[in-house]
Amino acid sequence: MLSSEALTIIQQIAGSIEALELISQTHRRVYLAETASGRHVVKEILDPTMRPFIEKAVIDKLAPNDLFCPISHVQRLKESEGSLVIRPYIDGSSLDSVIRKGAFSQEQAKMWASDLHRTFQYLLTVPAEGFGRPTLTRSPEFASWTDYLDQYLNRQRDKALRMAAMRFEQLRERFESLRNKLDEETPVPHVINADPNARNYLVVSPSNRLRQIHMPNIQHGDPAVPYGDAMIHYHGTPILDELLKLSEFPSWRLHFYAAFAAYAILAFCEQYSSSPLEEAVPWGGDRPLLELLDENLKALQF
Numbered sequence: 001m002l003s004s005e006a007l008t009i010i011q012q013i014a015g016s017i018e019a020l021e022l023i024s025q026t027h028r029r030v031y032l033a034e035t036a037s038g039r040h041v042v043k044e045i046l047d048p049t050m051r052p053f054i055e056k057a058v059i060d061k062l063a064p065n066d067l068f069c070p071i072s073h074v075q076r077l078k079e080s081e082g083s084l085v086i087r088p089y090i091d092g093s094s095l096d097s098v099i100r101k102g103a104f105s106q107e108q109a110k111m112w113a114s115d116l117h118r119t120f121q122y123l124l125t126v127p128a129e130g131f132g133r134p135t136l137t138r139s140p141e142f143a144s145w146t147d148y149l150d151q152y153l154n155r156q157r158d159k160a161l162r163m164a165a166m167r168f169e170q171l172r173e174r175f176e177s178l179r180n181k182l183d184e185e186t187p188v189p190h191v192i193n194a195d196p197n198a199r200n201y202l203v204v205s206p207s208n209r210l211r212q213i214h215m216p217n218i219q220h221g222d223p224a225v226p227y228g229d230a231m232i233h234y235h236g237t238p239i240l241d242e243l244l245k246l247s248e249f250p251s252w253r254l255h256f257y258a259a260f261a262a263y264a265i266l267a268f269c270e271q272y273s274s275s276p277l278e279e280a281v282p283w284g285g286d287r288p289l290l291e292l293l294d295e296n297l298k299a300l301q302f
Contacts, residue, residue, distance in 0.1 A: 002020070002029075002031065002042070002044060003044075003077065003079055003080065005077055005078065005079050006042075006044060006077060006084050009073075009075055009084055009086075010033055010035065010040075010042060010084075010086065011035075013072065013073045013086055014033065014035040014036070014037050014038075014040050014072075014086060015035045015036030015037040016035060016036045017033060017034070017035055018034040018035060018036070019032075019033070019034035020032075020033050020034070020042075023041075028043050028044060028045045028046065028047060028050070029043070029044045030042070030043050030044075031043075031044075032089060033086075038088075038089070039088075039089035040072070040086050040087065040088060040089055041086070041087050041088070041089050041090075041213075042084065042085070042086050043084070043085040043087075044077070044080075044082060044083075044084055045082050045083045045084075045085060046080060046082040047216075049216075049217075050083075050216045050217075051133070051135070051136075051216075051218070052071070052074045052083050052085045053074050053083070053136045054133075054134055054135070054136060054218050055071065055214075055215045055216075055218060056071040056074050056085075057136065058123070058126055058191060058215070058218055059071060059215075061126050062122060062123075062125070062126065065122065066209065066211065067115065067118055067119050067122055067210075067211060067212060068119065068122075068211070068212045069087055069088065069090055069202075069211055069212065069213045070087065070088065071085060071086070071087045072086045072087055072088065073085070073086040074086075087213070090202055090204055090211060090213070091204070091205045092202035092203050092204040092205050092211070093202065093203050093205075094198070094199050094201070094202060094203075095112070095198040095199070095200075095201040095202065095203055095210065095284065096197070096198035096199045096283040096284030097284070098203050099198055099234075099237060099239070099284035099285075100284055106238055108208065109237065109238035109239045109241075109242055110238075110242045111208070111209065112203075112209075112210050112239050112242075113239050113240075113241075113242030113243040113245075113246065114242070114246070115201075115209055115210035115211075116196060116201075116210065116226075116230065116239070116243055117243060117246040117247075119193065119196075119210075119212050120192070120193065120196070120223070120226045120227070123190075123191045123192060123193055124190050124191065124192075124223055126191040127191075128188075128189040128190055128191045128220040129189065129220070130142060130189060130220055131143070131144060131145045131147065131148045131186075131189045131220055131221055132148040132151075132219065132220060132221070133148075133217075133218070133219050133220075134218070134219075134220060139220070140189075140219075140220050144183050145182060145183055145186040145189070145221050145222055146175075146179045146182050146183050148219075148221065149175065149182070149221075149260070150175075152264075153168075153171070153172065153175060153260070153263075156168075156263060156264055156267040157267075159267060159271060160266070160267035160268075160270040160271060161270075162270055162277060163263065163266050163267050163270050163277060166277070166290075167263060167266075167290075167293060167294075167297075168263075170297055171259060171260065171263050171293075171297065174256060174259065174297060174300045175256075175260075177300075178252070178256055178300070181252075182222065182253070182256070185222065185224070185253065186221065186222040189220035189221055190220065190221065190222070190223045191218065191219075191220060192218070192219050192220070192221055192222065192223055192225050192226055193212075193215050193217070193218065193226050194217040194218070194219045194221075194225050194226065194229065195215070195216050195217040195229065196226045196229055196230055196233060197229075197233045197282065197283050197284075198233055198234065198282075198283055198284035199214075199283045199284070200212060200213060200214040200215065200216070201213065222253075222257075223249075224247075224249040224253045224254060224257060225257050227243065227244070227247040227249060227254055227257070228249075228253065228254040228255070228256065228257020228258045228260070228261060229257060229258070229261040230243055231244075231254060231255075231257075231258035231261075231292075231296070232258050232261045232262050232265065232282055232285075232289070232292055233261075233282050233283070233284065233285065234284075234285075235282070235285055235287055235292055236285065236286070236287060251299070252299075252300060255296045255299040255300050256296075256300060258292070258296040259293055259296035259297050259300065262289050262290075262292050262293035262296065263293055265280070265282065265289055266280060266289050266290065266293070269289070277289075277290060278290055
């Protein structure tokens with residue numbers, strides 16, 4: 001249940017609470033709040049790696065649009081040291097649940113791929129300085145894109161020892177072989193969504209279009225990243241087939257980011273799930289992440 005501190009904030013922002021329903025619980029608790037001012041989604045974020053203040057700052061820099069759900073309010077919680085996020089409620093189904101059901105047409109897949117592509121491209125209009133993950137008060141300070149990737153990869157190794165023993169050296173070897181090429185392809189940073197997983201999008205009723213509802217990992221880096229990540233999150237779906245038609249990046253670049261994403265997701269699974277790593281799959285998918293990681297690493301052999 002939400003803390004008294006969180007309840008007080010909701011009432012200050014949205015009015016008196018008439019009903020509160022828990023609708024999702026992973027590393028963050030998500031509630032539907034019926035209030036005097038209407039329906040709102042409330043997220044209590046306890047994961048310190050998520051930065052909702054950055055997400056709100058980026059969305060606020062975009063002109064009002066039908067791609068991103070606005071964030072009404074973000075506030076730190078003193079008691080839990082987490083954050084409380086309040087946004088308008090949007091009626092729809094999460095994209096991962098729609099993918100699992102498989103009840104969509106080729107035309108719908110093409111439309112959703114276009115929506116994903118538009119979100120990736122729209123973020124590129126936001127100015128970016130420095131490489132890495134920004135904070136609310138300063139731009140990231142890495143001098144190159146691969147300097148940041150090097151630090152990020154090492155952090156995944158240190159926090160997920162089982163995963164590191166299984167695949168770290170293989171991924172590190174591919175990274176070092178591509179390091180100069182990646183820097184050549186990314187001379188300047190761009191704002192990117194480094195986690196376009198299917199749970200972060202809604203299929204909105206009644207338009208049936210996609211709307212982004214969560215961006216937990218905003219980075220300044222290579223605009224090819226979200227397309228490579230999508231090769232993991234949407235593998236085996238016509239959505240990915242259509243999305244890759246819209247991408248202009250070389251296959252080696254996408255395969256590297258796909259392998260990198262699979263490794264990072266598996267490191268996350270090691271931290272937050274008790275299931276065997278060999279059984280972990282992306283949200284909405286059915287292929288083991290470890291298989292996808294190995295396939296993309298193999299595609300990088302020259």
